[in-house]
Amino acid sequence: MKDHRQVLRDFEAISGPIEPYAEVLKRYADRLKEWDEFFAKAFYDTLFSYGPTASVFREGERPEREEALKVWYRKVVSGEYDDAFWDWQFRKVGLSHVVRGIPNEFMLSAMSLVQRVFFHKVLEAFPSDEAVRIYGAFKHVTDAIATLIAAGYMYSYLDAVSESTGMSLKLIERHAILVARREYGKD
Amino acid sequence: MDRLESLLHDLVSRSPEIKGAVLVTLDGFPIAYAPAHLTDVERQAAVIASLASLAARSTKMVSMGEPEEILITAQDGRMFVYHVEDIAALGVLTVKDITAGLILLKIRQMLPELMRELKDMINVGGGGI
Numbered sequence: 301m302k303d304h305r306q307v308l309r310d311f312e313a314i315s316g317p318i319e320p321y322a323e324v325l326k327r328y329a330d331r332l333k334e335w336d337e338f339f340a341k342a343f344y345d346t347l348f349s350y351g352p353t354a355s356v357f358r359e360g361e362r363p364e365r366e367e368a369l370k371v372w373y374r375k376v377v378s379g380e381y382d383d384a385f386w387d388w389q390f391r392k393v394g395l396s397h398v399v400r401g402i403p404n405e406f407m408l409s410a411m412s413l414v415q416r417v418f419f420h421k422v423l424e425a426f427p428s429d430e431a432v433r434i435y436g437a438f439k440h441v442t443d444a445i446a447t448l449i450a451a452g453y454m455y456s457y458l459d460a461v462s463e464s465t466g467m468s469l470k471l472i473e474r475h476a477i478l479v480a481r482r483e484y485g486k487d
Numbered sequence: 488m489d490r491l492e493s494l495l496h497d498l499v500s501r502s503p504e505i506k507g508a509v510l511v512t513l514d515g516f517p518i519a520y521a522p523a524h525l526t527d528v529e530r531q532a533a534v535i536a537s538l539a540s541l542a543a544r545s546t547k548m549v550s551m552g553e554p555e556e557i558l559i560t561a562q563d564g565r566m567f568v569y570h571v572e573d574i575a576a577l578g579v580l581t582v583k584d585i586t587a588g589l590i591l592l593k594i595r596q597m598l599p600e601l602m603r604e605l606k607d608m609i610n611v612g613g614g615g616i
């Protein structure tokens with residue numbers, strides 16, 4: 301499996317460095333952290349109101365989930381990221397959802413929800429030029445996290461197939477290319 | 488026709504029970520095959536490599552060492568798969584009613600030479616297949 305450092309290197313090379321955006325968030329962190337409660341509620345109100353996402357949760361699990369999301373949100377808007385932060389996104393935030401059988405499309409849709417909730421909140425609270433700057437920073441950082449989650453999801457599936465069947469990742473990729481060529485009509 | 492292809496061609500043309508033979512890399516790419524009109528070779532190659540990998544994983548899991556041969560008997564034929572050391576896999580398709588011993592002997596006799604040719608090819612090519 302590619303590690304989180306490699307995935308981040310690719311992300312930064314393609315989409316731009318994270319550090320300048322982290323600096324923006326650091327400047328506003330105290331204000332942004334105050335929204336953690338609101339944030340967790342909006343997030344889980346949505347996940348609990350849609351059958352396929354609601355069915356993932358266990359009875360009585362919501363308070364624990366909200367607490368975890370608040371911690372996550374405060375850490376993201378703090379702008380303080382070290383290697384352990386990114387490893388946490390890749391392994392814990394990414395793979396803990398794989399363990400619960402939550403598909404990638406749910407994760408990426410939920411990240412889009414996170415960004416949209418933040419966007420509305422920031423527009424309400426700040427003049428528009430500042431709001432755009434803060435949202436741009438939040439979006440870049442959460443896009444990096446979404447990339448880590450998506451990559452962790454795919455590599456954990458590929459590793460599982462490779463480990464259990466003995467097929468190399470290159471051989472699995474070969475199957476994927478052959479099937480895609482057929483589906484895409486290039487056979 | 489290169490040496491590998493002519494080896495496979497000889498095997499197929501001398502044994503009417505053998506319908507086809509495909510030599511593949513363990514990444515699932517065809518290296519050589521016979522007869523020339525064999526269809527869907529690319530996908531066959533990926534499946535042969537997968538069978539070889541799966542067999543190796545299975546025998547390793549139960550501490551049986553490396554698999555020497557895989558035999559699949561289907562309604563209308565048989566399929567043999569051989570690991571050619573850690574370099575390649577060979578798939579051989581036959582009719583169902585074969586004198587298995589004789590066919591196996593022919594294939595096994597050919598394997599060392601196939602191996603030598605393959606190694607030569609890698610050395611001449613200066614690396615991977």
Ligand code: HEM
Pocket residue numbers: 347352353354356357365368369372392393396397400402406407408410411412414
């Ligand atoms: C952007 C999207 C998401 C983020 C940022 C997020 C964040 C988190 C975090 C921080 C944790 C705690 C991980 C830890 O132990 O450190 C967690 C756990 C969990 N999340 Fe999410 N989550 C997201 C999407 C979802 C979705 C879409 C679902 C359900 C459909 C979900 C269900 C869960 C569950 C069930 C756990 C507990 C996992 C376990 O058993 O440990 N999450 N999430």
